[in-house]
Amino acid sequence: MRKIYSLVLLFTAGALTTAGAADLQDQPQAQDLKAAEDLVKIRKTPDKSGLSLSVAGFEFELSSRETSGEAKGKQPSDSGKYRKRRRSYQSRVASIELGFSQMRGADYSAYPPGTPEFMDMNLGRSIQLGLNLFKAGYGFDREGHVGISSALGIYWNNYVFTDKTVCIGEENGRIEPYTVSGDPKKSKMRNLGLRVPLTLDANLGELFLSLGGFGELDVRSYTKTTSPKKYADLNYTDPLQYGLIGRIGYQGIYVYGNYFLSNMFKSGKGPEGTILTIGLGIGL
Numbered sequence: 001m002r003k004i005y006s007l008v009l010l011f012t013a014g015a016l017t018t019a020g021a022a023d024l025q026d027q028p029q030a031q032d033l034k035a036a037e038d039l040v041k042i043r044k045t046p047d048k049s050g051l052s053l054s055v056a057g058f059e060f061e062l063s064s065r066e067t068s069g070e071a072k073g074k075q076p077s078d079s080g081k082y083r084k085r086r087r088s089y090q091s092r093v094a095s096i097e098l099g100f101s102q103m104r105g106a107d108y109s110a111y112p113p114g115t116p117e118f119m120d121m122n123l124g125r126s127i128q129l130g131l132n133l134f135k136a137g138y139g140f141d142r143e144g145h146v147g148i149s150s151a152l153g154i155y156w157n158n159y160v161f162t163d164k165t166v167c168i169g170e171e172n173g174r175i176e177p178y179t180v181s182g183d184p185k186k187s188k189m190r191n192l193g194l195r196v197p198l199t200l201d202a203n204l205g206e207l208f209l210s211l212g213g214f215g216e217l218d219v220r221s222y223t224k225t226t227s228p229k230k231y232a233d234l235n236y237t238d239p240l241q242y243g244l245i246g247r248i249g250y251q252g253i254y255v256y257g258n259y260f261l262s263n264m265f266k267s268g269k270g271p272e273g274t275i276l277t278i279g280l281g282i283g284l
Contacts, residue, residue, distance in 0.1 A: 032131070055069030091249065092201045092210050093151040097130035097256060099279020101157060103264070106273035110174075117179035118166050119264075119271055125160040126188075126259075128277050130195070147201045149210065157191040157275075167225050168234075175236055175270035186226045191237070197245050199234075210247040215240070217270045236269035238262055243274075252283030 102123050108115055132153035139147040161167065166177050167187040180187055199212030221237040225228070243260040260274040 026151045028185065072184055077162075085152050088132065089137045089144055089147045091135040091137035091149040091151060092134050092147075092199065092203075092208055092249075092254075093132050093149050093153075093197060094252065094254065094281030095132055095135075095284040097128070097132070097155075097279055097281045099128045099130075099256065099258070099277040100124065101159060101275050103125045103159075104276050106271050108271050110268070111271070114180050115168060116163065116177060118163070118168055119273060120162045122160045122162050125158075127158045128155060128279060129158075130155040145203055148199065148200055150196065150198045153195045153197070155191075155193050155195050155216065157193070158188060159190070162187065162189040163187070167223050169223070169232055170234065172237055174268065175234075175265055180225050182228055184225050184227050187223075188225075189221065189223050189234070191221045193217055193241065194219060199247065204219040206251045208247075208249060208254075210245070210254075212244065212245050214245050215242045217241075236265050238264065247281065249281065254281045255279075256281050 033187050046214055100123055102121050103119050106117060106119050108117060128152050132151040135149070135151040137147055137149045164184050164187045165180050167180050167184075168177055168189065170176070171178075193216045195214055195216040197212060197214040199210040201208055201210045218237055218241060220238045221234040223232045223234060241262045241264075243258055243262065245256065245258055247254045247256045249255065256279055258275075258277040260276075262274070263272050264270065264275060265272075
């Protein structure tokens with residue numbers, strides 16, 4: 001629009017100049033000719049980036065703001081693209097994560113000799129399910145090669161014990177194993193938590209690698225046995241958990257690993273041990 005406006009002004013100035021010259025042919029006086037020439041003037045602006053039009057004492061700048069910006073080396077359109085691409089960085093946290101868990105480094109030294117390893121888990125049936133409802137990401141460069149990702153997720157951990165005849169309960173001020181009566185089909189521990197991961201992402205096209213950590217709040221932990229069905233809350237689990245995260249993937253699918261650095265149970269309330277989970281993340 002500014003360029004069209006400038007062309008209109010130039011055309012008007014030319015028309016005024018021609019009309020003024022035609023009228024002055026009938027007036028031989030030199031002072032009238034000079035007055036007509038002073039009516040319309042076109043000259044360069046002081047910074048020489050455009051033209052200035054003067055009509056009857058009114059000044060018009062014929063150079064657009066975009067032109068003067070380019071003359072000074074400014075590129076507002078490129079900076080706008082830069083800001084837009086940084087804001088649109090996509091979080092590398094998947095909407096759904098599904099993995100298999102196992103306790104590592106379980107220490108039963110605080111229990112009497114001969115105590116069974118009651119926290120031994122059935123790897124194929126101990127499943128973790130995570131739903132990341134709120135995700136966020138931020139890119140550090142225009143191309144999105146490096147960024148950070150975070151989310152707020154709900155995680156269900158289903159730890160199925162290898163020995164289905166043994167379950168755990170709270171007795172004598174700590175976690176103790178006990179034998180399940182009847183003919184149980186399953187013995188397990190369940191955990192529900194709120195998790196916030198934070199990772200640093202390295203992206204090469206659609207291929208990416210993420211490393212970072214997470215914090216988790218234990219909302220509820222309990223045990224369950226079947227045949228007969230029985231539930232029991234656990235109060236000796238550590239409510240604040242934290243650990244490390246690693247992901248490698250392509251586009252919206254990745255393989256991930258979570259390793260808890262914190263113990264599952266409060267100090268002195270159960271066997272020391274951490275959880276390792278390996279699984280698959282799928283973005284939606």
